[in-house]
Amino acid sequence: GGSERTYVMVKPDGLQQGLVGEIISMFEHKGFVLKGLKLLQTPEELAQNHYFELKEKPFYPKLVKYIISGPVVCMAWQGPGVVASARKLIGVTNPLQPEPGTICGDFGTEVGRNVVHRSDSPENGEREIALWFKDSELVEWEQCITPWLWS
Numbered sequence: 001g002g003s004e005r006t007y008v009m010v011k012p013d014g015l016q017q018g019l020v021g022e023i024i025s026m027f028e029h030k031g032f033v034l035k036g037l038k039l040l041q042t043p044e045e046l047a048q049n050h051y052f053e054l055k056e057k058p059f060y061p062k063l064v065k066y067i068i069s070g071p072v073v074c075m076a077w078q079g080p081g082v083v084a085s086a087r088k089l090i091g092v093t094n095p096l097q098p099e100p101g102t103i104c105g106d107f108g109t110e111v112g113r114n115v116v117h118r119s120d121s122p123e124n125g126e127r128e129i130a131l132w133f134k135d136s137e138l139v140e141w142e143q144c145i146t147p148w149l150w151s
Protein backbone atom coordinates (compact mmCIF):
# COMPACT_ATOMS: atom_id res chain seq x y z
CA GLY A 1 0.00 0.00 0.00
CA GLY A 2 0.89 3.70 0.16
CA SER A 3 2.78 3.31 3.41
CA GLU A 4 5.28 0.79 2.01
CA ARG A 5 8.86 1.78 2.74
CA THR A 6 12.27 0.78 1.46
CA TYR A 7 15.79 1.38 2.69
CA VAL A 8 18.12 2.83 0.06
CA MET A 9 21.80 3.40 0.75
CA VAL A 10 24.41 5.00 -1.48
CA LYS A 11 27.52 2.91 -0.86
CA PRO A 12 31.07 4.32 -0.54
CA ASP A 13 31.79 3.92 -4.28
CA GLY A 14 28.54 5.73 -5.09
CA LEU A 15 29.64 8.71 -3.01
CA GLN A 16 33.06 8.71 -4.68
CA GLN A 17 31.33 8.71 -8.09
CA GLY A 18 29.16 11.69 -7.06
CA LEU A 19 25.86 9.85 -7.47
CA VAL A 20 24.05 10.98 -4.31
CA GLY A 21 22.07 13.77 -5.98
CA GLU A 22 21.12 11.64 -8.98
CA ILE A 23 19.81 8.83 -6.78
CA ILE A 24 17.76 11.20 -4.63
CA SER A 25 16.36 12.89 -7.77
CA MET A 26 15.31 9.56 -9.23
CA PHE A 27 13.11 8.77 -6.22
CA GLU A 28 11.78 12.34 -5.99
CA HIS A 29 10.83 12.32 -9.67
CA LYS A 30 8.93 9.06 -9.19
CA GLY A 31 6.78 10.74 -6.52
CA PHE A 32 8.10 8.81 -3.54
CA VAL A 33 8.33 10.55 -0.18
CA LEU A 34 11.61 10.95 1.69
CA LYS A 35 11.17 9.92 5.33
CA GLY A 36 14.79 9.79 6.50
CA LEU A 37 18.20 10.93 5.19
CA LYS A 38 21.71 11.03 6.64
CA LEU A 39 25.44 10.80 5.89
CA LEU A 40 27.14 8.17 8.01
CA GLN A 41 30.51 6.59 8.63
CA THR A 42 29.18 3.09 9.35
CA PRO A 43 30.26 1.35 12.56
CA GLU A 44 31.51 -2.18 11.77
CA GLU A 45 28.87 -3.79 13.99
CA LEU A 46 26.06 -2.07 12.07
CA ALA A 47 27.47 -3.30 8.74
CA GLN A 48 27.68 -6.84 10.14
CA ASN A 49 24.11 -6.62 11.38
CA HIS A 50 22.85 -5.28 8.03
CA TYR A 51 24.41 -8.24 6.17
CA PHE A 52 23.80 -10.89 8.86
CA GLU A 53 22.09 -13.21 6.33
CA LEU A 54 25.39 -13.43 4.40
CA LYS A 55 27.60 -14.14 7.44
CA GLU A 56 28.65 -17.58 6.19
CA LYS A 57 29.46 -16.46 2.62
CA PRO A 58 33.12 -16.36 1.56
CA PHE A 59 32.79 -12.73 0.42
CA TYR A 60 31.26 -11.52 3.72
CA PRO A 61 34.48 -10.10 5.30
CA LYS A 62 35.27 -8.18 2.11
CA LEU A 63 31.67 -6.94 1.89
CA VAL A 64 31.71 -5.55 5.45
CA LYS A 65 35.14 -3.96 4.87
CA TYR A 66 33.83 -2.27 1.72
CA ILE A 67 30.71 -0.86 3.40
CA ILE A 68 32.80 0.74 6.17
CA SER A 69 35.55 1.95 3.79
CA GLY A 70 33.98 5.42 3.52
CA PRO A 71 30.77 7.27 4.29
CA VAL A 72 27.38 6.10 3.05
CA VAL A 73 24.12 8.02 2.51
CA CYS A 74 21.14 6.38 4.20
CA MET A 75 17.58 7.00 2.98
CA ALA A 76 14.10 5.82 3.84
CA TRP A 77 11.61 6.21 0.95
CA GLN A 78 7.87 5.65 1.10
CA GLY A 79 5.13 5.12 -1.48
CA PRO A 80 3.01 2.58 -3.34
CA GLY A 81 5.17 -0.32 -4.52
CA VAL A 82 8.36 1.49 -3.56
CA VAL A 83 10.30 -1.72 -2.81
CA ALA A 84 9.77 -3.24 -6.26
CA SER A 85 10.21 0.14 -7.99
CA ALA A 86 13.52 0.73 -6.21
CA ARG A 87 14.75 -2.70 -7.28
CA LYS A 88 13.87 -1.91 -10.91
CA LEU A 89 15.29 1.63 -10.89
CA ILE A 90 18.55 0.59 -9.26
CA GLY A 91 18.91 -2.69 -11.12
CA VAL A 92 20.21 -6.17 -10.45
CA THR A 93 22.87 -6.83 -7.80
CA ASN A 94 25.63 -7.72 -10.24
CA PRO A 95 26.80 -4.87 -12.54
CA LEU A 96 28.55 -7.47 -14.69
CA GLN A 97 25.06 -8.40 -15.94
CA PRO A 98 23.99 -4.79 -16.39
CA GLU A 99 20.44 -3.66 -16.99
CA PRO A 100 20.92 -0.43 -18.99
CA GLY A 101 19.19 2.64 -17.61
CA THR A 102 19.58 1.53 -14.00
CA ILE A 103 22.00 3.09 -11.49
CA CYS A 104 23.71 -0.22 -10.83
CA GLY A 105 23.80 -1.16 -14.53
CA ASP A 106 25.13 2.22 -15.66
CA PHE A 107 27.55 3.05 -12.83
CA GLY A 108 28.39 -0.18 -10.99
CA THR A 109 31.50 -2.14 -11.92
CA GLU A 110 31.39 -5.53 -10.18
CA VAL A 111 29.18 -7.31 -7.63
CA GLY A 112 31.36 -6.03 -4.80
CA ARG A 113 31.13 -2.43 -6.10
CA ASN A 114 27.49 -1.97 -6.99
CA VAL A 115 27.02 1.67 -5.93
CA VAL A 116 23.71 1.45 -4.09
CA HIS A 117 21.73 -0.85 -1.82
CA ARG A 118 17.95 -1.24 -1.89
CA SER A 119 15.87 -3.57 0.26
CA ASP A 120 14.86 -6.84 -1.37
CA SER A 121 11.38 -7.08 0.27
CA PRO A 122 8.95 -4.89 2.25
CA GLU A 123 9.84 -6.91 5.39
CA ASN A 124 13.55 -6.23 4.94
CA GLY A 125 12.70 -2.59 4.16
CA GLU A 126 11.19 -2.20 7.62
CA ARG A 127 13.99 -4.20 9.26
CA GLU A 128 16.71 -2.14 7.61
CA ILE A 129 15.03 1.23 8.29
CA ALA A 130 14.75 0.27 11.97
CA LEU A 131 18.39 -0.81 11.95
CA TRP A 132 19.89 2.30 10.32
CA PHE A 133 17.58 5.02 11.70
CA LYS A 134 16.57 6.03 15.20
CA ASP A 135 12.85 6.79 15.54
CA SER A 136 13.72 10.46 16.02
CA GLU A 137 15.49 10.53 12.65
CA LEU A 138 12.36 9.50 10.74
CA VAL A 139 10.13 12.44 9.96
CA GLU A 140 6.34 12.28 9.62
CA TRP A 141 5.21 14.81 7.00
CA GLU A 142 2.75 15.12 4.15
CA GLN A 143 3.96 15.93 0.66
CA CYS A 144 1.24 18.20 -0.78
CA ILE A 145 1.61 16.89 -4.34
CA THR A 146 0.88 13.29 -3.31
CA PRO A 147 -2.90 13.39 -4.14
CA TRP A 148 -2.01 14.58 -7.69
CA LEU A 149 0.53 11.82 -8.21
CA TRP A 150 -1.31 8.83 -6.73
CA SER A 151 -5.01 8.11 -7.28
Ligand code: DAT
Nearest residue numbers: 054059063092093111112114117118119120
Ligand atom coordinates in the same frame (compact mmCIF):
# COMPACT_ATOMS: atom_id res chain seq x y z
P1 DAT B 1 20.76 -7.72 -2.85
O1 DAT B 1 21.48 -6.56 -2.19
O2 DAT B 1 20.43 -7.45 -4.28
O3 DAT B 1 19.59 -8.22 -2.05
P2 DAT B 1 22.32 -9.92 -1.85
O4 DAT B 1 21.51 -9.79 -0.59
O5 DAT B 1 22.42 -11.26 -2.50
O6 DAT B 1 21.81 -8.91 -2.96
O7 DAT B 1 23.79 -9.42 -1.59
C1 DAT B 1 24.04 -8.29 -0.79
C2 DAT B 1 25.39 -7.70 -1.18
O8 DAT B 1 26.41 -8.69 -1.04
C3 DAT B 1 25.46 -7.27 -2.64
O9 DAT B 1 25.07 -5.93 -2.82
C4 DAT B 1 26.92 -7.44 -2.96
C5 DAT B 1 27.37 -8.56 -2.08
N1 DAT B 1 27.45 -9.84 -2.82
C6 DAT B 1 26.42 -10.66 -3.13
N2 DAT B 1 26.85 -11.73 -3.81
C7 DAT B 1 28.19 -11.59 -3.92
C8 DAT B 1 29.25 -12.36 -4.53
N3 DAT B 1 28.98 -13.51 -5.15
N4 DAT B 1 30.52 -11.87 -4.44
C9 DAT B 1 30.78 -10.72 -3.80
N5 DAT B 1 29.85 -9.94 -3.22
C10 DAT B 1 28.58 -10.36 -3.28
Ligand code: MG
Nearest residue numbers: 053119120124
Ligand atom coordinates in the same frame (compact mmCIF):
# COMPACT_ATOMS: atom_id res chain seq x y z
MG1 MG C 1 19.58 -9.08 -0.10
